[in-house]
Amino acid sequence: GAGVSQSPRYKVAKRGQDVALRCDPISGHVSLFWYQQALGQGPEFLTYFQNEAQLDKSGLPSDRFFAERPEGSVSTLKIQRTQQEDSAVYLCASSLGRVGGRAGYEQYFGPGTRLTVT
Amino acid sequence: SQELEQSPQSLIVQEGKNLTINCTSSKTLYGLYWYKQKYGEGLIFLMMLQKGGEEKSHEKITAKLDEKKQQSSLHITASQPSHAGIYLCGAVNTLIQGAQKLVFGQGTRLTINP
Numbered sequence: 293g294a295g296v297s298q299s300p301r302y303k304v305a306k307r308g309q310d311v312a313l314r315c316d317p318i319s320g321h322v323s324l325f326w327y328q329q330a331l332g333q334g335p336e337f338l339t340y341f342q343n344e345a346q347l348d349k350s351g352l353p354s355d356r357f358f359a360e361r362p363e364g365s366v367s368t369l370k371i372q373r374t375q376q377e378d379s380a381v382y383l384c385a386s387s388l389g390r391v392g393g394r395a396g397y398e399q400y401f402g403p404g405t406r407l408t409v410t
Numbered sequence: 411s412q413e414l415e416q417s418p419q420s421l422i423v424q425e426g427k428n429l430t431i432n433c434t435s436s437k438t439l440y441g442l443y444w445y446k447q448k449y450g451e452g453l454i455f456l457m458m459l460q461k462g463g464e465e466k467s468h469e470k471i472t473a474k475l476d477e478k479k480q481q482s483s484l485h486i487t488a489s490q491p492s493h494a495g496i497y498l499c500g501a502v503n504t505l506i507q508g509a510q511k512l513v514f515g516q517g518t519r520l521t522i523n524p
Contacts, residue, residue: 298452327514333517334414334515335514337513340509347509348511383453398458399455399510400455401445401453403451404451406450
């Protein structure tokens with residue numbers, strides 16, 4: 293089956309532009325995470341969805357960052373008025389979560405979107 | 411303060427040698443993930459450990475979790491060039507309604523010399 297996919301793979305934005313990054317999780321996965329990875333660092337948690345509900349957005353660095361998952365599958369991370377410090381790789385991960393009596397917590401990551409703000 | 415420390419930060423070994431990467435958490439561990447990442451790519455899931463004393467193996471890679479010490483180690487036996495990459499540990503310190511929020515270490519860059 294298909295893994296997690298993300299688009300675009302690369303995005304160059306001029307400072308001040310808005311960008312939208314897309315994540316297609318593994319089919320049937322309830323949980324969806326967004327992480328930000330700066331160069332040479334490990335990923336840092338941004339936000340988490342369980343189906344369409346955003347249960348944790350404590351990692352979003354500012355109110356310029358907004359994420360949604362309106363139908364509980366595809367998710368979009370939007371960054372408004374991009375700044376140079378937003379340059380990073382944005383990773384999406386999904387996991388089965390808890391479905392009925394079955395729990396699957398392994399998080400599978402997409403290839404990421406490399407955002408460069410000039 | 412660093413919640414999750416990996417050591418070493420980089421490692422160069424001769425092909426065929428064994429190696430160990432360590433991951434230590436300053437907080438209680440509910441689980442520990444190991445991933446491998448190549449430049450420009452996403453994270454490849456290796457193993458997930460959830461119980462104290464748990465040990466898992468896949469091909470030549472073995473990971474162990476010491477819950478009391480809040481540590482995990484990743485051991486590669488008879489290293490090969492295909493093992494080269496960045497190894498990341500991700501700790502589960504918080505549970506969110508059935509999901510696991512991961513905090514990552516800074517990674518260990520592994521180079522295998524032929």
